[in-house]
Amino acid sequence: MSYATQELIDALKAARAAKGLSQRALSKRTGVPQSHISKIETGGVDIRLSSLIELARTLDLDLKLVPCKAAAAVDSVVRSTAPAVAAMPAVKELNRTLDTVRNLRYVYPDLSELKKLQNSLQALKGLRNVGRELEALRDIGRPIRKLKQALEKLAGERQGRAEQQKATPYAARIPAEQLLALRRAVGTVQNLHNQLVDTIPEQPLPPRPAYRLDDDGANDDG
Amino acid sequence: MSYATQELIDALKAARAAKGLSQRALSKRTGVPQSHISKIETGGVDIRLSSLIELARTLDLDLKLVPCKAAAAVDSVVRSTAPAVAAMPAVKELNRTLDTVRNLRYVYPDLSELKKLQNSLQALKGLRNVGRELEALRDIGRPIRKLKQALEKLAGERQGRAEQQKATPYAARIPAEQLLALRRAVGTVQNLHNQLVDTIPEQPLPPRPAYRLDDDGANDDG
DNA sequence: CACAATTATATAGATTGGCATATCATTATC
DNA sequence: GATAATGATATGCCAATCTATATAATTGTG
Numbered sequence: 012m013s014y015a016t017q018e019l020i021d022a023l024k025a026a027r028a029a030k031g032l033s034q035r036a037l038s039k040r041t042g043v044p045q046s047h048i049s050k051i052e053t054g055g056v057d058i059r060l061s062s063l064i065e066l067a068r069t070l071d072l073d074l075k076l077v078p079c080k081a082a083a084a085v086d087s088v089v090r091s092t093a094p095a096v097a098a099m100p101a102v103k104e105l106n107r108t109l110d111t112v113r114n115l116r117y118v119y120p121d122l123s124e125l126k127k128l129q130n131s132l133q134a135l136k137g138l139r140n141v142g143r144e145l146e147a148l149r150d151i152g153r154p155i156r157k158l159k160q161a162l163e164k165l166a167g168e169r170q171g172r173a174e175q176q177k178a179t180p181y182a183a184r185i186p187a188e189q190l191l192a193l194r195r196a197v198g199t200v201q202n203l204h205n206q207l208v209d210t211i212p213e214q215p216l217p218p219r220p221a222y223r224l225d226d227d228g229a230n231d232d233g
Numbered sequence: 234m235s236y237a238t239q240e241l242i243d244a245l246k247a248a249r250a251a252k253g254l255s256q257r258a259l260s261k262r263t264g265v266p267q268s269h270i271s272k273i274e275t276g277g278v279d280i281r282l283s284s285l286i287e288l289a290r291t292l293d294l295d296l297k298l299v300p301c302k303a304a305a306a307v308d309s310v311v312r313s314t315a316p317a318v319a320a321m322p323a324v325k326e327l328n329r330t331l332d333t334v335r336n337l338r339y340v341y342p343d344l345s346e347l348k349k350l351q352n353s354l355q356a357l358k359g360l361r362n363v364g365r366e367l368e369a370l371r372d373i374g375r376p377i378r379k380l381k382q383a384l385e386k387l388a389g390e391r392q393g394r395a396e397q398q399k400a401t402p403y404a405a406r407i408p409a410e411q412l413l414a415l416r417r418a419v420g421t422v423q424n425l426h427n428q429l430v431d432t433i434p435e436q437p438l439p440p441r442p443a444y445r446l447d448d449d450g451a452n453d454d455g
Numbered sequence: 456c457a458c459a460a461t462t463a464t465a466t467a468g469a470t471t472g473g474c475a476t477a478t479c480a481t482t483a484t485c
Numbered sequence: 486g487a488t489a490a491t492g493a494t495a496t497g498c499c500a501a502t503c504t505a506t507a508t509a510a511t512t513g514t515g
Contacts, residue, residue, distance in 0.1 A: 050504090268476095269471085
């Protein structure tokens, strides 16, 4: 496989990872079978143009033929658009929430919902267009911070009562109400993620219960 | 074939045409068989990435994967590099010569050498790096303008003599000397073209007779 | 250890890629 | 003016390889 080819394939792979899409999820969106995506990413197959374009489109990438002379300038332009997002307040909010979650996970390391939440947020961070979703991100972060406060208060109370905390299954360590809130948060994040990954025919972003409706989305599995 | 695919193929085709390369010439340079190039350009075949990259490379194009968001900016950059050439004095000289030739063709519409010359000049215009060849272009334009003057003088003389101009074959309407000069001009232009298309292992540009030496070059046929 | 999700492999079928050649256009020669 | 010749592009045929369906290996989780 030529260098240029490898470079393109790597870019595709990176883009998929940045969006937090699994090969299967990407497959569903593109119509390109998952097994192909696997081969493409690993096996150095000489992919056909239609497949490449399908994959690129779904990853919000455009395949362009630019004069070599302009290649450097183009790279510069591309670089200048991507990290612009990183400086925006939306990402700051996102990072803040991510910190909160990491903090929570330190206290509740076995809570799978927290891990899921962290992963979803991380995936969200990889999306280019997340920068415009400040409000949505605040709506996500606020309840999570509230949740953290509630849990801290709870921990304080429990400390007084000195219960047998280790024996109880970890999921039971926090009241059902908070657990539900947590799951709702995961759902909201993944919902937003799906919205941003690209316009998919699904219900708008207002929080929905945590149960599944379909399995088209990326990673929005239980 | 998808729209995006078609667009890329068209771009390739245009790039080839702009370089004045025949399918066969491109084939020689890329290793991609001419029959494929034909199929690619016409038959809507789902070309493989390696072929696409080979063709692109030879046409001085880079295949880039850019975020859709940055696509417009990239287009702008590409546009801004290409026509920069169009404003340069070298291109002005080229256009001047082209005008002269068009003018001549109006008077001698059947003279195949003139058509060839015009085509060669047009192909030259499509080359990115022609902008640096002001002197060479002047060397081309000067004899052509001189040729035109000579022919105009000749036409004036003939008008007086009132010969049967229509009956004589068109090639005979101008004296052998001028015809030779014309052919020399064609050769010079195509020579320069070959030089610029990209560095190919051939003799340098000093004017050579119009006969063929090999068939590797683009269009440097008789 | 079972279960689920993600990724990799195997075999069957479709299509490209390459070779030889046909078609079409233009030029040269008689 | 007809015909041959040169060059450019398009079309059949066959091997090579990609794409697709199904399945297996791998990894993480409870």
